[in-house]
Amino acid sequence: MTEGHASAGGPLPECPRPEAHIVTLGTTPAHERRFQARLLGYCRRNPAFPIGLGILGFLVAFAGLGRLLWPVELAQPLSSTPYMAPNVENPFGTDTQGRDVLAVTIAGTWLTMRTGIIAAALGTALGSALGFASGYFGGWVDNVVNWIVDVLLTVPAILILVVIAASIPGQLSSLSMAFIISLLAWRRPTRQVRSQVLVMRNMGYVDMARLSGMSGFEIIVRELVPNLLPYLVAVFVLAVSASILAAVGLQAMGLGPQNEPTLGMTVYWMMYYSAFLQGMWWWIVPPVFVIILLFVGFYMLSSGLDEFANPRLRQDRR
Amino acid sequence: MNLSGILKRLVLTGLVFFGAATLNFFLPRLSGGDPIAERLAQLGDSGGTMSAEALSAMIASYNERFGLDLPIWEQYLNYLWDMMRLDFGYSIAYFPTRVWTLIGQALPWTIGLMVTTTLIAFLAGSFLGAFAVWRRNAVTGTLMPLMMVFAAVPFYLVGLLLIFFLGYQLRWFPTGGGFSPLVLPSWDLDFAFNVLYHASLPAASIVLSSIGIWALAMRGMMVTVAGQDYMTFARARGLSDRRMFFSYGIRNAMLPQVTTLGLALGQVVTGAILVEIVFSYPGLGNLLLQAVRGADHFTVYGIVMILVLTICFVTLVLDLVYPLLDPRVRLGAP
Numbered sequence: 001m002t003e004g005h006a007s008a009g010g011p012l013p014e015c016p017r018p019e020a021h022i023v024t025l026g027t028t029p030a031h032e033r034r035f036q037a038r039l040l041g042y043c044r045r046n047p048a049f050p051i052g053l054g055i056l057g058f059l060v061a062f063a064g065l066g067r068l069l070w071p072v073e074l075a076q077p078l079s080s081t082p083y084m085a086p087n088v089e090n091p092f093g094t095d096t097q098g099r100d101v102l103a104v105t106i107a108g109t110w111l112t113m114r115t116g117i118i119a120a121a122l123g124t125a126l127g128s129a130l131g132f133a134s135g136y137f138g139g140w141v142d143n144v145v146n147w148i149v150d151v152l153l154t155v156p157a158i159l160i161l162v163v164i165a166a167s168i169p170g171q172l173s174s175l176s177m178a179f180i181i182s183l184l185a186w187r188r189p190t191r192q193v194r195s196q197v198l199v200m201r202n203m204g205y206v207d208m209a210r211l212s213g214m215s216g217f218e219i220i221v222r223e224l225v226p227n228l229l230p231y232l233v234a235v236f237v238l239a240v241s242a243s244i245l246a247a248v249g250l251q252a253m254g255l256g257p258q259n260e261p262t263l264g265m266t267v268y269w270m271m272y273y274s275a276f277l278q279g280m281w282w283w284i285v286p287p288v289f290v291i292i293l294l295f296v297g298f299y300m301l302s303s304g305l306d307e308f309a310n311p312r313l314r315q316d317r318r
Numbered sequence: 319m320n321l322s323g324i325l326k327r328l329v330l331t332g333l334v335f336f337g338a339a340t341l342n343f344f345l346p347r348l349s350g351g352d353p354i355a356e357r358l359a360q361l362g363d364s365g366g367t368m369s370a371e372a373l374s375a376m377i378a379s380y381n382e383r384f385g386l387d388l389p390i391w392e393q394y395l396n397y398l399w400d401m402m403r404l405d406f407g408y409s410i411a412y413f414p415t416r417v418w419t420l421i422g423q424a425l426p427w428t429i430g431l432m433v434t435t436t437l438i439a440f441l442a443g444s445f446l447g448a449f450a451v452w453r454r455n456a457v458t459g460t461l462m463p464l465m466m467v468f469a470a471v472p473f474y475l476v477g478l479l480l481i482f483f484l485g486y487q488l489r490w491f492p493t494g495g496g497f498s499p500l501v502l503p504s505w506d507l508d509f510a511f512n513v514l515y516h517a518s519l520p521a522a523s524i525v526l527s528s529i530g531i532w533a534l535a536m537r538g539m540m541v542t543v544a545g546q547d548y549m550t551f552a553r554a555r556g557l558s559d560r561r562m563f564f565s566y567g568i569r570n571a572m573l574p575q576v577t578t579l580g581l582a583l584g585q586v587v588t589g590a591i592l593v594e595i596v597f598s599y600p601g602l603g604n605l606l607l608q609a610v611r612g613a614d615h616f617t618v619y620g621i622v623m624i625l626v627l628t629i630c631f632v633t634l635v636l637d638l639v640y641p642l643l644d645p646r647v648r649l650g651a652p
Contacts, residue, residue, distance in 0.1 A: 151330060151334050151337055154330060154331075155626050155629065156629070160338075162622060163342060163618065248472070253595060253610055254607065271596065284478065285482070288475055288478050288479065296467055299467065299470030
């Protein structure tokens with residue numbers, strides 16, 4: 001259909017290069033001052049964006065600087081005296097196994113974010129590829145992809161992941177968890193990208209590119225992907241949040257790296273050793289607080305990115 | 319949703335069921351793990367309380383169950399047939415007990431908790447979402463973002479916070495369990511209160527974090543409804559504010575909420591399962607945790623299968639019921 005269309009349309013003598021069109025649609029590389037003014041205006045219209053960015057920036061700084069300023073080796077069991085309330089040596093106290101809670105929180109934030117980002121990057125890449133292919137080419141590719149996504153989306157990811165993680169013998173590392181989660185992380189990106197491509201493929205500049213003799217693959221790479229880049233960013237942010245949700249959930253059930261101090265495993269251990277009954281509030285509050293901040297930060301960021309990501313909203317505002 | 323939509327949903331349900339069963343059958347074989355051997359190793363570690371007869375009986379039942387002498391495709395077909403009859407076999411951790419018995423004991427707790435909390439959150443959230451549109455003031459203006467932030471946090475983390483503040487610091491509520499350890503289950507008022515008392519914190523954490531889902535969807539619908547001509551006309555007729563809100567506003571905005579229920583179902587189910595784990599509530603979630611800890615694969619598969627089927631079934635029912643509720647969407651309509 002797409003190939004036939006190009007030849008049936010006949011040659012057009014003066015076909016403007018499609019790139020010229022993109023520049024007016026996408027974010028123009030404006031003058032620096034204009035960019036700042038626009039960024040400010042954007043933040044004023046979408047206060048969730050700076051708040052979310054601030055929360056996540058704080059967590060990245062906490063995990064990044066924390067690794068430099070505090071010995072994270074203390075996150076290993078038996079590195080300190082167990083059952084210690086916060087004191088000078090261990091500002092956040094220690095748990096029942098002698099891990100320093102501050103080191104656990106720093107290392108856990110790092111590991112949890114890494115797991116989420118790896119899983120989401122793989123998921124978004126695969127999902128976008130599938131979404132572009134099925135949305136643009138249609139036909140049986142679209143049908144097959146659509147059905148598979150439909151079937152997989154009916155079941156919450158964590159239920160499938162429980163079965164997979166429980167069936168794998170031996171130890172899981174937080175890295176292999178990221179790969180397991182990425183096995184399902186592509187479902188939503190596929191659906192989201194596909195629905196956008198369905199709208200875009202009938203737009204003028206895509207027709208124009210088709211008429212100028214671009215192949216389907218070229219159109220996707222050179223026309224659709226650059227235009228959808230803001231949307232892909234938003235899809236990625238959502239995917240990171242969903243991957244972290246799955247990772248922490250699995251780990252809280254004990255399906256995680258037993259010898260790595262991820263945030264989810266910390267939740268598991270604090271329940272395993274009934275930290276509440278022992279009154280070890282210092283063990284519970286920091287990791288739980290960080291996980292909550294993570295989710296709220298990602299939620300804020302993604303709702304703040306709405307205007308940036310949604311091409312329709314973006315055009316209305318211009 | 320028309321007839322072909324219903325048909326598609328039916329085929330989807332079948333495919334999901336088939337896929338889940340296939341995954342359960344092939345995963346242990348692909349990963350090379352042997353559940354029975356793992357269990358034996360575990361028993362060896364803990365000193366072992368199982369007699370030799372029970373052990374050999376277990377291995378025999380395992381062999382008989384999977385018909386290990388049969389070719390693999392025949393094993394697979396047998397397994398599918400077992401799953402279709404919802405026969406999950408024996409628990410590995412509590413050997414002579416069947417998986418169904420374990421699930422049967424846990425199921426009433428889960429259903430009770432989930433249905434009650436979903437109903438409360440659905441009604442309260444819908445009302446709040448609608449009210450936020452109807453009366454835009456400082457209270458609704460701060461309440462809505464707060465509820466949405468709660469909705470972004472997984473249920474069980476809200477649960478951990480509630481345990482910490484209300485259970486541990488203030489000691490107003492028990493921190494876990496389905497009823498007091500010293501009380502014997504019986505059908506009287508005392509026990510009922512005891513159960514309700516223990517359910518209040520898990521229920522509160524589910525309601526608190528899911529109320530935003532409904533409020534958000536309802537707010538979107540209510541904005542549309544409030545701008546309709548019939549609302550202007552109702553005001554022109556001099557109807558009371560209250561009547562307009564309930565009979566014209568909520569009534570019209572409420573029905574699409576059923577669709578939201580279908581979309582949020584998976585989130586609600588898995589959320590509630592994890593809340594049960596945090597509160598060691600005697601439902602399916604806690605059973606799942608025990609099964610994962612004990613490498614009790616058959617119980618894990620059984621629970622996942624039941625949850626998957628429940629989600630598929632409820633979605634199907636919602637799809638079927640929705641056209642009956644909303645005269646604007648009729649079966650068979652184009």
